[in-house]
Amino acid sequence: MEFKKRPDGGYFPPVLPNGEFYGIALGGDFQQLLFTVNEDGLYAAGLHYLWSDITGISLTPNDGFRINSDKYRSGGLAFHPGMSFLKTADGERIARMNGYGVDYCLMNRITFESNGGELK
Template identity: 40%
Template sequence: MKFLEFRETRPGEYFPPIIPNGFFARPVGGDRLMEILVVTDAGLSCNGVSSAWADLRGISIDGDIACLVSEKYVSGGLRFYLGECRFIGESGNMQKDYSGYPVEYCLMNRATFESQALAPRSECL
């Protein structure tokens, strides 16, 4: 199995960039930008619904819709529109990018980073 290599550029910062905690997007079926996820060290949560990083089975993109795939819930995962995602940076302002990359891809990097961290070392060879 081949893994994506994340290099630590500064303490706690990596390339490819992984999003810090917090995430806003327009959910599929929604008409406005809202906080749909709280990104934490343990996983993702929103309004009492949560998924540990280990619950995520992957990420799929279909046109302008991304899905964080999970078998934990009947819906099959959390869907949101690409290109309309934000997170609140250190400045307190909403940002569309992080380290020069769209935040939705940094979220996908974070999911990959966390899942690789949970994988047994023998799988990384």
């Protein structure tokens, strides 16, 4: 996938910025902080995935998103799409970016980072 730099400094397709990612984990019932996104990777309670630890992204049989990694026995992180938001460092809650849900923007970020991208 090719990411194009926009005049406002963002990318298209939109790439999720750093912040706290909230959603509903697969098998869960309520929205909660799932992990923090930063320049190094994804950090959850007691777990951390560097961008280089992530082997891919996929859809699960239960219509969830899975962030795949062989780093832990769980095989990665899974959550329901369409029920997520990102809380930025200044407290702003973002559910959509340029018409895309933040979960798709997270998938774009993973692809962007795996292609050696840099976010400023």
